[in-house]
Amino acid sequence: MSKKVIFLDIDGTLAEPGHSEPPASAIEAVRKAQAAGNLVFLCSGRNYGMLSSFLEYGFDGVVASAGGYILCGENVIYDCPMTDAQRIKTMDTLTESGLCWIAECRDEAYASDSFKAFVEKDVDEQVSSEFLRWREFVKKTFSIRSIEEYRNQPVYKFVATSPSMKRLDAPRKALEEEFLFCIQDVSHGVVNLELINRKFNKGTAVRKVCEYLQIPVSDSVGFGDSMNDKEMLETAGLSICMENGSEAVKRIADEVCPKVTEDGIWKAFQKHHLM
Template structure:
């Protein structure tokens, strides 16, 4: 069988969102696929610092920060943070419009504490107390620190949270020439979540770059994802697979849907497409 190049999103695909431990079946499937000569890459929106706990498992390389940092077997192929000018403009514009920010850097991420202050002050409303607990767990497991500890390190991506689409109107006008706004609708907690990604990069471009580096046609690539920030990767891959727990709009983009993270979806899809044997 010819070698395939497999790209795995992390949160919601390889692991539950915000967690660092894949199902044992997924770990076994990755190991067996690599033993059969296939290449397996992490392809994530997470920054390098946020994915470090997963590197105890063997991968051929990583695509981090939605494609603006790329490694193959410890060789850095792409390392392009946002320019200082664009970073400053984005940070100020988002703050002026009441949008909570998390900046992702190589060593970890830094987040506006005001969002948690807001949740604490309104903990009696809706699911705010549940969201606060979830945020605190995420920050602890993914090396996320308070914004006051940010010392100006290069930024690869900016996460945003706000309460209405109207808050994003002005930032879009000011920033859309330089950033892709990958924004989800209101979540179960009533907030809008999204990412500002350097327009020069996305997961799909990184997929294309890696296939070219390996000398393997894109038609021999397989991409797994679950959310809208996987869109370009799924559109470009030879075969695109969305997790059953993924967003409905992403399932429409993908060629097929596999079982969820908790139902050993990665293993089932690897077996179905003969990347591994039973």
């Protein structure tokens, strides 16, 4: 069997949203896959700084910021932050439109005051996984800092919440030519989204890694659960969505595996002889 390159999303795929500890079965699957000669990459919307708790498990590389920062081993093979003009325009546009937002740098992330207030409010049990993910990030030590501490570091990506789709009209008009508005979900009328530079996505990351490693894209395997995984799943030779994933992503994937809480990674690796 030819060597495979496996790309694992984190939140909702390798671990529960906002958590820093994968199931033991997933880590064992990764190690067995590597022992079998395959390579395993993290492929996350998180910035590099939010991956620290996962790096200790010895992955072969990292795709961070939804494709904006890529490491193969110790080598940075792609690094594409926003320009200063893009960053300033985005911050101003989101604020003027009344959106809550987080600016993600390589190692830290900076939340608008309105964002922290938003995720700290009381919610019922039906709130979205995206909301819960960011609540966990703000509560824990994921380097989410106040925007007052920001000192013009390069920004790779913005996360935002909008009280309605209508409120996105002005930001889209101003920014959509340069940024994909990746709608992760809509829960209780609140829109959760990421603004991703059109120069990259997780799909372009799969191609860049395979090209660097001189491995055919057809020998890549992608695992994901949400809309920022769309391009990765469309690009990978084999695409697998978690059962806990969105219905739209399930329709894109070649198949669906059990939930992250039901040893989905282990079972899929075993089924496809990746271990």
